[in-house]
Amino acid sequence: MSAAPLELRGFSAGYSASEIRVADATFSLARGTMTALVGPNGAGKSTLLKGILRLTPVHDASSVRFFGEPLDRVRSRVAYLPQRSEIDWTFPACALDVVAMGLYRRLGLFRRVGRAARDEALAALALVGLEDAASKPIGELSGGQRQRLLVARALVQRADIVLLDEPFANVDEVTEQAIASVLQKLRGEGTTILAVHHDLGTVRSIFEDAILFNTRVLAHGPARATLADISVARAYGIVLEQEHAGRIS
Numbered sequence: 101m102s103a104a105p106l107e108l109r110g111f112s113a114g115y116s117a118s119e120i121r122v123a124d125a126t127f128s129l130a131r132g133t134m135t136a137l138v139g140p141n142g143a144g145k146s147t148l149l150k151g152i153l154r155l156t157p158v159h160d161a162s163s164v165r166f167f168g169e170p171l172d173r174v175r176s177r178v179a180y181l182p183q184r185s186e187i188d189w190t191f192p193a194c195a196l197d198v199v200a201m202g203l204y205r206r207l208g209l210f211r212r213v214g215r216a217a218r219d220e221a222l223a224a225l226a227l228v229g230l231e232d233a234a235s236k237p238i239g240e241l242s243g244g245q246r247q248r249l250l251v252a253r254a255l256v257q258r259a260d261i262v263l264l265d266e267p268f269a270n271v272d273e274v275t276e277q278a279i280a281s282v283l284q285k286l287r288g289e290g291t292t293i294l295a296v297h298h299d300l301g302t303v304r305s306i307f308e309d310a311i312l313f314n315t316r317v318l319a320h321g322p323a324r325a326t327l328a329d330i331s332v333a334r335a336y337g338i339v340l341e342q343e344h345a346g347r348i349s
Contacts (some may be wrong), residue, residue, distance in 0.1 A: 102170025104128045105261040105292040106152070109164040113144075113151025117175040120158065121147040127311055127320050129261075129294060136297040136306070136323065139313040142337045145296045148313065149263050153180055161309050166261065176205050179259035181250050183266055189239050196234040199224050203254040220251050224252040224329040227285075228243050234315065244275035255286075262286065268302070280306045303327060 107128040114120035121144035123262045129135060137145050142286050151159040153247060154171060166174045179202075199221040225231050228248035233241065241249060254262055267278050267283075283306075299302055303310055303323050310323040320328045 104130070105131055105167055107165045107168075108152065109163050111148075111152065111160055113156045113159040115147075115149055117126040117156055117158065121315065122151055123316050125313075125317050129291055129292050130289055131260075132290045134283060134295075134307050135244070135296055135309040135311060136302065136303045137311050137313055137330075138297055138303060138335075141169075141298075143314040143335075145313055146265050148296075149180070149265055149296065153178070153263065157313045164299050170289065171232055176257075177260040179257040179262045181254045181262065181264040181267060184243065184246055184250065184269070185304075187246070189241075190244065191238065193238055194223060194235050195230060195238060195241065196221055197240055198249055199256055200253045202256040203229075205257065220256055221252075222257055224255040227255060227282055228252045230292065244271045247271050248275060248278060255282065259291065261292040261294070264293070266296045266298065268297060268299065268306075276302070286332065300327060300332065 107244050109123050111122065111125040112120055113122040125148060127334065130321065132319060137148065139145050145266065147156060150156045152164045152171075154161060166178055171178065196218065200217060202224075203217050203221065222231065222234060225234055230245060230248055230252065233245060238246065247269075250262075255265070264283075264284075266278055271279070285297070287293055295307075297307065304327070307323050309321065310319075310326040311317055312319040312326055312331055312335045312338075319331050319334050
């Protein structure tokens with residue numbers, strides 16, 4: 101049996117020894133699944149993604165395995181889409197240039213992006229509906245276009261697992277549907293998807309599985325069952341009326 105695309109065992113991460121935002125996180129993702137990482141603001145969801153990718157000052161790399169291996173051995177099989185706010189959109193580059201950056205790991209950092217690579221980048225832009233913006237400076241793109249651009253860059257990496265930090269944040273319905281369609285297409289091809297998502301109203305329609313997270317994993321399984329009212333309420337620090345009444349009685 102092949103190893104899980106991503107497996108965590110008692111993983112912890114943070115920004116200093118006194119600021120641990122993720123504690124004892126344990127879960128495993130199966131191949132070709134699409135999972136939402138759901139939790140309240142400040143729960144440590146972004147820290148979790150950055151930690152397992154070794155992008156935080158404090159992390160326990162020995163508790164993370166991608167396909168049964170440490171990240172360094174399989175880095176080319178892993179793609180990461182950060183939050184849009186973490187990108188410098190004043191950088192003098194066009195949309196096609198940014199997507200082509202996703203090819204550097206396969207091409208080599210100092211190799212020229214040739215015609216075949218440019219065609220691949222253009223095809224990725226077309227998949228997210230940005231083919232007409234290929235030569236447009238990234239600073240002139242709208243928020244939704246920028247989000248789709250980052251998805252296109254992740255697409256050309258041809259990764260076996262894609263980690264996304266709020267890919268649907270502050271986008272319109274058309275953009276949300278376009279991104280969801282691309283991710284579901286990848287999932288259908290066997291790619292494993294893990295995405296931070298905060299809109300509980302759309303989790304069930306986009307994702308098949310969910311991880312309920314607040315510093316640690318509270319629940320993990322099919323989205324509908326995992327996000328049952330009482331579980332979500334506890335994760336968000338809400339005491340349900342019936343639970344409160346039970347304590348009084």
